Each structure stands twice: as structure tokens, then as C-alpha cells.
Amino acid sequence: EPEVTQTPSHQVTQMGQEVILRCVPISNHLYFYWYRQILGQKVEFLVSFYNNEISEKSEIFDDQFSVERPDGSNFTLKIRSTKLEDSAMYFCASIGFRLGDEQFFGPGTRLTVL
């Protein structure tokens, strides 16, 4: 069964460093999302991406964040200068052909900023 994959599963970085989190959405899916979940808290929407551009973003997604789909399969989230409060689990998700269908989530990348 097709699934969303994410790498790495766990990333440890120093404050101020740049990190890139990678996702491979389900093949032929058209809409892509990043969410994050701070430990013990609820899942929060960061950004959605369609047709090679951002379609929606939350207040969390400030200038430190960027997304890219560099090729036909990868979808990346970059944090330019990490802060302690960026420590969280980051989830990638994708949707197929129609808006409103199930969002399939990847297993997540746990980011720890020291």
C-alpha cells in the first residue's frame, strides 16, 4: 500500500543551524502539507503546497521556514535558523485528486534543537 515517507526519523541540531526535513508523498498525489506537533500538544498546520506554490500557510510559518518540491517526488521543509522552540515532531501529509479527501500522514521527523 502506498505511503508517505519522511527522513530522517530523528534530527538533532544546534540552535541557529539550518535543517532540511524531507518527505516523499504518495505518488500521483497533488496536494502536500507540513504540520508540527510540539511534545504533548496538538498537531498544528504549517503550510500547504499545490502546483509548485504555497497555497496556504499559518502564522507559525514565518520567514524562517520555506518549502520546496525540487523534483517530482521529494517535498522538503527548511528551517533556516533553528530555535529551541522549533523542537517538535514534523509531519508531512498528502492528498490525492480531490480536495477534501483523506490526508495521509508520514511517520514524522522528530526535531530536537539544543
Add this chain to the structure above:
Amino acid sequence: SQQGEEDPQALSIQEGENATMNCSYKTSINNLQWYRQNSGRGLVHLILIRSNEREKHSGRLRVTLDTSKKSSSLLITASRAADTASYFCATATNQAGTALIFGKGTTLSVSS
């Protein structure tokens, strides 16, 4: 105000019992989805119910949606220890874009 708030926050039951979790939301929705998350793991999609549907079943899961009350419930029948997890409802609004808005979740503990 929060969209997609579940209650109870925590629920402890014995194997074989039914577990009911509720979710309330505040704005109009296109659909509502339920997810399960085992501790420290990813989100597993359980079921999606659209705004024009009132009830859906999937195996031991039954989901209801009452758009007049802006609420949904997830019923797990004949629970098993393996059902122990956190359960989240997430709503997709009618506005442009389909970002899911998650609730804080219900932590279910099923003891054998």
C-alpha cells in the same frame, strides 16, 4: 476559541468495553477526520465523514456527525489493548485550502 476539541481528555476502560470520544468544532466544515496516534509515532487515518453524512462505519469504528450541533463522536466497540492510543479529530473547513485543524485529542487506555 479552538476548532476540534475532544472530550474526554483521557479515558480508561477494560478490554471488551466500548469507548466513546466526542469532538466539537466551531466553524463550518467540509469534512471531519479521525486519526489515531500511538505514543511518539505517526498519525494513522481512521475514518473521514463528510458534512452531508450523519454516520459511517469501519470495522469496530462508528463515527457520527451532527452539523447542527457542530459535533462528532467516535465509538470503538469491543475495545482491545491494542486500541490504546491518542485519538484526534481534525476538521477541514469550507474555506479555500484544506488544512486540517486538529483537536487536543483523547488519550485512551485499554487494560486487559
